[in-house]
Amino acid sequence: MLQQFPAASCLANSDFQSGSLFMLLINHLFASQCSLANPNLYPPDGNSQIQDGDHFDFIVVGAGSAGSVVTNGLVNSGKWKVLVLEAGGYPSITTEIPMLFFNIELTDQIWNYQTEPSETSCVGLRNGSCHWPRGKLLGGCSSINAMLYIRGNENNYNTWENEGNEGWNYENVMKAFKENEKLVAHNLQQYDTYGKDGLLPLTNYRVNETIRDVILESVKELGYPVLEYEGLGFFESLQTIENGTRANAAKVFLGEVSKSHNLKLATNAYVQKIMIDENKKEAEGVEVKIGDKTMKVYADKEVILSAGALNSPQILMLSGVGPKQHLEDKGIKVIKDLMVGHNLQDHLTYWLYSKLSDDALKSTVIEEELFSYFSRREGEFSNVGITNINGFINTKHRSNYPDIQYTYITIRKNDLNTLNLVMELINMNKRVWDNLKLANAKNHLLLTIIVLLQPKSRGRVLLDSKDPLSSPVLRSGYLTDDGQDTETILRGIRVAEAQLKTKAFKKLNAEVLDVGIPNCTKLEFDSDDYWRCAVKNLGSTMYHPTSTCKMGPSNDPAAVVDSRLKVHGVRKLRVVDASIMPTITSGNTNAPTMMIGRRAGQMIVRDHS
Template sequence: MAKPYLKFISAGIWIIEHNEFLSSSERFWNLTDKEMDSLVHQLPALSCAANIDSQSGNLFLLLLNTLFASQCALKNPNLYPPDKAANLRDGDHFDFIVVGAGSAGSVVARRLMETEKWKILLVEAGGFPSITTEIPGLFFNIELTTDETWGYFTEPSEKSCKGFKNGACHWPRGKVLGGCSSINGMIYIRGYKENYDSWSESGNEGWDNDNLKQYFKRSERLMEEQSKYKNMYGNEGSIPLTRYQNNETIRNILLQSANELGYNKQPEEGHTGFVESLQNIEGGTRYNAAKILIARTNITDKITLALNAHLQKIMIDNKNMKAEGIELKIGEKTMKIYSDREVILSAGAINSPQILMLSGIGPEEHLREKGIEVIQDLKVGENLQDHVLLPIFSKISDQAIKPTELTDDIYQYFVHKKGFFSNTGLLNILGFLNTKNHTNYPDLQIMYYSFPKNNAAVLETFLESINLDKIISQQLISHNKKSNILISCIIAAQPKSRGKILLKNADPLSKPSIFTGYFTDERNEDMKALLEGVRFVEAQLRTNAFKTINAEVLDIGIPNCKNFEFNSDAYWECAMTNTATTVYHPTSTCKMGPKNDQHAVVDSRLKVHGIKNLRVIDASIMPKIVSVNTQSSVFMIGQKGAEMIIEDHLSSENN
């Protein structure tokens, strides 16, 4: 089903082609979905210089002129280095090869570019980001695409994801320049002191909270001139940080209800509480990590960017146990590219372990089973951690959400970069709670999202993006016809369960097997924490603030949970195994740890144990997942990892 905002944009294409208003718009609204999709795909090809002229519908045409001019601004080719994949030749040499142009890889490449004599190759399996990725309000739509995500789905389990199509949770990961920073919710919040200190205490020197602050600051450019946090965040980095706030009824009610329950301190100051978090959004557009590659610099000749380039494996000299380069496939052409210094793997918590295993680095028994020569036996792909999310759906009264007109929303965005499409709504309201001992180290996080009454297209997009079962989805759509819907997303911030990544086979183009491990911890702590979260949401809906909008938790008719009394502990435990899913934060599959840690894959300088000239720098190295959204920590890992590379190579040259 073509989405309404795409239909509106597509109308402009029809008018340009036919130079008619009344007849073409009449024809337009009767287009089939197939015809509509065809028109939508033509949008990026429109000439940026095209002018529209007509005797009727002048205001509409003026809007379309502005829309297309804005489209060209969003699709500015100067935002990124040029794609030089076609220039690569078999046998080419670079000083460093960085695999993955995501949140960490882009940071690493940018830092290495600053050393004048080094040549850098940055390899990305995806292409340039689409216009859709630039628009914050469309982030759920991006997760539906297969062009800009890897299209991963988890393996079926009796413990989780049973209420999703085919018993599989959708795990969208970025397959595009910018990686997950081009498709995520853009939340930027640092972890708690205890998160990073625990990394250091597990044998990783230099990874304590106090030492890591400087690496956060190097990426940050706080855009709040009057903020009381001005000295906490960096002001000279490349990633712009802004804070969406407004006077919407539902936002005010959420924050007031938190105050009523005693959560009036700031997580940014290290407390449990509620916050309107920062996001990497500037001027109403997403600022993905890849934009830092040319931000404030003219050194793009130091980097060769290769897009739509699929890594086959890392080439390793198994006599000297040394990474020599990569085997790369671009189109139908396979080539070997050599690194004179290092290969840096920044492909993320799913792809980095997959690539290592394809290259012969991983669990010995598993690699032999897949017919792969074992070079180094390490626990690659194990220790998978993720923030599991349980959605609670509530109905709220009409006055809670002010209705808007789609055409007005589009106008406000493309003309002023304001309104619905310029932000992510309630998503940046974050709550952090400790359900056990009420300390300032949270074991629960809460996020929110809302859907206006009778707005099936937006709700359908969300439900499709998470792959929810059709029966449950239809129940929610039916509820939405009668009322606004608020989703309270309860998240296990310190998950005890562990999953793993395995290879399906030895084919580099095959997707790996993802075993989430949700709710497999022996003491059932994750389920208990989420159950405490359910009761917190109930208490929140009983506050005076929420009483003004008649909030009520909905029974969404989960087929597998019909034998349990709604709202009982047993019902919610059943709901967890059916409708709990990912909040898109997989980590820890290439665990950082000392050599005597049998589960460690890399050391504290992010070098793969036993292999020279090979590092992993991304979310997969976290020994333990942080208690907040992971994006800021991945930027930090990129900064610290790059500095260690520079230190190691410049010091060896000086000696």
């Protein structure tokens, strides 16, 4: 794994005289650090300047995808002093290199969360638990994800408004999406589909690999359209990558206001709770631990909670806002009884493993690829390979709205490093892991990721204790419905198998692998019951938890915030992140989360003007 180098090594560019490839590579590697992990692209860290009793107009808890965008809007208004508190630090070099996104999620730059063991899901993974990493650094999950930019579809947002959330229809949210976007992709400039005047760079690329062409040929054989951009069908998605490096939300949106005197950023700042006046039912500020000091910092106008779908409900409950019985059980005084932590939704996935012939991928020399990247920001390390190919289908063919998403990962023959990273990330059990190692020793592997887009099941986030440093209890809720979720994924698996049997894939001798799932060995491989068992045992996360602070009107008993993202019954407090989604969007959730940050910033500016 590439690590952060000392700042002094930035001066090394002129020190090497050797013309050898290795020495040139080392030279470029050291010189590239300045641009890859340059703290000057972010606001300076002011955590040593924060004093107990300090006052700001707004305090934003979390500098992730939504928090960075809402902060940008507040600071650009020019009216108020804004403090941003981030539990993590600055992104490392590893986060900046697109191909290394798997490497990040097993580092100290994440919240290393595990789900509570369940009888319905994750049963065959280590300790019966799914691994749920979340970003713990500037940019949040936009600094650790696969950089896919997917908005979701019309039905997602119109449903939000139809459930009582005024202003959240498709037409309105599209305006906010476009205001964030800066379309760089040359092949899409003739369309008005994406914004061109925003800050967030959106690029695309085409992988020069046989497997890329085979995937797109195969879906055409099955009757699915190949599109130029996001829609019902298959396409090469836009990504938040610019000049071969990750464009995380903090770099883009906080970076744009980094020189403002109205912005103060504190990293490695752990917010322990929101201070709420019990009589006024009004947020006053936050209690935050910076280093070894715990202090109180005050927000004269609002506290904005943007800590993500797992940490925002945790902080609310620690502050006395949450389900009455649960808080009392943990010894926390209840200030407002709300269904915080309920309604948890995530995109459950099943990873279908298949082997391919040598023709699927061209041979590469890692030293040459590294040199290409560090010298020109090109080559394999500048993108995420065929993971940019996404497919959205309706498995019942009854709707224009998808219920399954496909994305793909390839692992080169005998690439145990990548295989081990993927298996660690999934929390795979040893027997399946060993079987895949044997297959990978002789074959390229194709991982078809089958994503359940509109889960019926619901989970919950709870407190382990009233200790703010304890991890929250995560009940995924996967497959706790009446069986509809399992059957939808089963249909998705059958389509993926059909894809591997097309003429296009026959050229690569594609074959689905029986990975030897211990709890499913008594069932006939490839039967419906086998796949139902497989999903129960190896089904895992797409890293998209949402909806734990549901947006809804006051007459909705499950609602935590209203349509302006204000917490019901508590003044001067909003939640601005993916936790407010009433229902999860149909696709990767990072783009919608940044859209939520944009709309929230506009609402707050209007409310205080």
